[in-house]
Amino acid sequence: xxxxxxxxxxxxxxxxxxxxxxxxxxxxxxxxxxxxxxxxxxxxxxxxxxxxxxxxxxxxxxxxxxxxxxxxxxxxxxxxxxxxxxxxxxxxxxxxxxxxxxxxxxxxxxxxxxxxxxxxxxxxxxxxxxxxxxxxxxx
Amino acid sequence: xxxxxxxxxxxxxxxxxxxxxxxxxxxxxxxxxxxxxxxxxxxxxxxxxxxxxxxxxxxxx
Numbered sequence: 734x735x736x737x738x739x740x741x742x743x744x745x746x747x748x749x750x751x752x753x754x755x756x757x758x759x760x761x762x763x764x765x766x767x768x769x770x771x772x773x774x775x776x777x778x779x780x781x782x783x784x785x786x787x788x789x790x791x792x793x794x795x796x797x798x799x800x801x802x803x804x805x806x807x808x809x810x811x812x813x814x815x816x817x818x819x820x821x822x823x824x825x826x827x828x829x830x831x832x833x834x835x836x837x838x839x840x841x842x843x844x845x846x847x848x849x850x851x852x853x854x855x856x857x858x859x860x861x862x863x864x865x866x867x868x869x870x871x872x
Numbered sequence: 873x874x875x876x877x878x879x880x881x882x883x884x885x886x887x888x889x890x891x892x893x894x895x896x897x898x899x900x901x902x903x904x905x906x907x908x909x910x911x912x913x914x915x916x917x918x919x920x921x922x923x924x925x926x927x928x929x930x931x932x933x
Contacts (some may be wrong), residue, residue: 773897781894791875840880848887858894858895859898872901
């Protein structure tokens, strides 16, 4: 009974639920920091940033939203670019500095591309988690 | 910018580690559950890594 009361009090919805989501998109883990979940925020920041940096160092490609010769290629291009964009400031800064990698054959490049895409996907998971905490659905 | 040349195993292990951390944090509520689920995900990744690796090796003859 006492535990339920404590959990209910700690799961109070935040005043502005969009701020942690936007902050979390721009800087991975920032939404959790704003919601006073510093440990989780630090782990998310480290995981997403390291994954993105490993992807860059492995010379992964950034997808561009363009039509391909077939439906599947278009889907991969658009989906990949959305996932890249989900990495927030990491993606924006990388593009601003002119990172452009041609699509080359090789396992390391391929892993790099997957790392860059997955960093964005993990950041989406973190944003959803921040939203659940901000709305009081999760502690 | 330095270029990393990781092996398949090293890259897959790093991928598993980072993914498991975020999946553990975002999927469960308490710290203990998050730690357990993160470790479980990492274990599943590694088992799948070795399992699929052996299947591919045996499949290629």
